[in-house]
Amino acid sequence: MFKCRFYRFLIRLIPLKIVQSFVIQHHFERCPRCQLLLAQPEEVKSLLLQPEAFVLSEEWLEKVVARARIEDKSQYRSRVFLGRSLGWKTMVVASIFLLLLIGYFVFQRLSLSPGNTEKAGEVVFGLEHLRVRGKPADPVIYRPFGSKLIFIWGQSHNLQENK
């Protein structure tokens, strides 16, 4: 009795179908006490419409045959899937896949943008020394963001002193 209660509690507690199936197989299908809590085939049969209740008329049979003749195989295939039609789960998985794909392409594009190629491509040039009118000068290098132009400004020490 305690065992039965325990299994009934367990099946409610754990909603995993594998666990529930195991409990059903190993207890409920064998326990005569628990079987009393389940509907028997005769009880269920009395609620169901049985095949004997259906007498298929000639008209119904003709309808099926006529439909089979009318509907072209290719047309029919496009309308009805052989397997199950696409469910919401498939749609969700497909959407996630699509988003990942878009994300991947966007990421790739961003990584190829000019700012990033510069980072990847190390230093483009080097300036060893700068002279203005034959005399050493201080360089100021400026490159506007997103542009390929580089401005080099040379400032002579002598000119500064003259000022």
Add this chain to the structure above:
Amino acid sequence: MMVEMLGAQAMSLAVNILRNHEDAEDACQEAFLQAFQNLSQFDQRQSLKRWFLTILYRRCVDQLRRRKRFYRFFAKLKKEGGLSHAEKNTEFSQAERKILTRATLDSLPPKERAAITLWALEGYTAEEIAEILGCRASTARVYLFKARQKIKALLEKQHV
């Protein structure tokens, strides 16, 4: 002929799942057509009846989906006031009456209804039911158990 051989069983299963005669007829017709057109794909080692019932179950699921859309459409019309008062009383109540034929089995989800119908009428095991429903045997066993439990509880309630 396949229709004569399996027709009554097919209708019985479809009506018990869909709880509606017209929808069941449509599902059966579609299932027979599909079976004829894909007969070449049938594996002779398999049971023809089970193969056909698998197709029929899928068509029943399609019918249930269509019905859901129909429900939503009518619910929307009702909400937006798209139906006149007279129409509401005639068409909507007819549609409702047709679909909402309440019985003990109606309270079960379609998968449980299908499982219990196959078990009680065809005497199929959980493994065979799983093949038709397209799920694992463990899942079919749980559907069957829950359906039997609910029916028993409802029957006892009715007797009390």
